[in-house]
Amino acid sequence: MTPRSLPKSPALHRVVALLQPPQQTFPLACATEVFGNHGPAIPARYTFEACTEHPGAIRTRAGYDMLVTTGLDALDRADTVLVPGWQQPAGTEVSPAVVEAVRRAHGRGARIVGICSGAYVLASAGLLDDRRATTHWARAAELAARFPQVRVDPAVLYVDHGDVATSAGSAAGVDLCLHLVSVDQGAAYAMRIARQMVMPPHREGCQLQYAELPTSGPVTDSLAPLLEWLTGRLDQPVSVAEMAIRSQVSARTLTRRFTEQLGISPGRWLLDRRIAATRALLEETDLPVETIARRVGLSSAVNLRRRFHEALRTTPAAYRRAFRADRAG
Numbered sequence: 183m184t185p186r187s188l189p190k191s192p193a194l195h196r197v198v199a200l201l202q203p204p205q206q207t208f209p210l211a212c213a214t215e216v217f218g219n220h221g222p223a224i225p226a227r228y229t230f231e232a233c234t235e236h237p238g239a240i241r242t243r244a245g246y247d248m249l250v251t252t253g254l255d256a257l258d259r260a261d262t263v264l265v266p267g268w269q270q271p272a273g274t275e276v277s278p279a280v281v282e283a284v285r286r287a288h289g290r291g292a293r294i295v296g297i298c299s300g301a302y303v304l305a306s307a308g309l310l311d312d313r314r315a316t317t318h319w320a321r322a323a324e325l326a327a328r329f330p331q332v333r334v335d336p337a338v339l340y341v342d343h344g345d346v347a348t349s350a351g352s353a354a355g356v357d358l359c360l361h362l363v364s365v366d367q368g369a370a371y372a373m374r375i376a377r378q379m380v381m382p383p384h385r386e387g388c389q390l391q392y393a394e395l396p397t398s399g400p401v402t403d404s405l406a407p408l409l410e411w412l413t414g415r416l417d418q419p420v421s422v423a424e425m426a427i428r429s430q431v432s433a434r435t436l437t438r439r440f441t442e443q444l445g446i447s448p449g450r451w452l453l454d455r456r457i458a459a460t461r462a463l464l465e466e467t468d469l470p471v472e473t474i475a476r477r478v479g480l481s482s483a484v485n486l487r488r489r490f491h492e493a494l495r496t497t498p499a500a501y502r503r504a505f506r507a508d509r510a511g
Contacts, residue, residue, distance in 0.1 A: 197228055198256045198263055199214075199230070199264045200234070202234065202240075202270070204241045206352065207243065210232075212266070212353065212359065213359055216360060216379075220375060227371065232248075233256035233257065257287040258290075260292050263287050264297065267297060267352065268296075276303050276307075281303075284303060285309075288345065293362075296317075296347070296348045298350065298351050298352050306329075309346045312331060312333070314333045314335050314343075315333065315334060315335070316339075316350050317336075317350065318352075322334050339357045342365070347362065360375065370461070416455060416479045420452065453489065460474055460478050460486065463477065471498050474486065
């Protein structure tokens with residue numbers, strides 16, 4: 183069955199990126215790829231713009247300048263304020279004007295998001311006090327020392343509290359932004375964006391797997407070929423033993439690789455993919471639960487409902503009703 187077209191949201195969600203020289207270009211580009219215009223294939227549900235404290239030419243770390251003509255007043259119109267990195271010398275304080283503008287936006291209900299070192303702005307505004315947060319693993323100790331009231335977690339890819347969110351290094355900003363899209367617009371819409379970006383809609387594991395490269399010995403074999411093979415066979419029962427045979431290793435070695443590279447077991451990874459596929463089918467089709475269960479490899483409606491409730495604390499029927507109510511405005 184071909185999924186029906188996604189309806190256009192009645193009100194576009196306004197995302198405003200707060201820039202500061204020297205601006206990191208990669209985290210900004212990551213955010214624009216997720217929240218920007220995707221062409222006619224994906225209906226627009228966001229608008230994206232940039233602002234800065236002092237409008238004009240913004241120096242970047244890539245060797246060119248960007249012209250930003252909007253000031254901090256743009257934050258007063260934002261639904262989400264996004265800080266794509268904050269590359270200032272150690273000990274430099276965030277401008278009082280920026281702190282006040284961010285606090286004001288948060289106070290009226292805007293979501294505040296820090297990508298990588300953008301967490302420093304949120305911490306300076308007091309939005310992370312007594313809360314868990316993350317940043318790039320190489321700057322986690324500095325953030326914790328400078329803001330002892332923040333519970334810094336250097337391992338995770340991102341932390342989302344609903345009103346504030348932080349991500350690890352720049353590429354983890356994609357993970358966080360796709361997660362936020364899934365929260366705002368549903369898993370199916372986020373999956374369409376991820377597919378266009380040639381990105382997984384959800385990446386398991388933690389950032390510490392990237393913190394240090396081995397100085398000697400072989401590089402751990404990638405699970406990518408196996409994961410691609412499994413993704414194309416969600417409707418079929420696959421055991422860990424079969425995965426191991428496919429990878430030409432023992433079941434114990436395969437389980438160890440999953441734990442090292444993704445932070446979860448093979449069975450957990452496969453179940454998570456099946457739940458994600460279930461969400462997309464509930465959102466985009468009228469298929470009955472029994473049919474969806476067979477399509478995603480959960481065998482029966484009874485098993486699907488049990489697994490779905492364990493994962494999301496709701497039923498497939500309630501999830502479908504809630505998603506369609508949200509889409510209808």
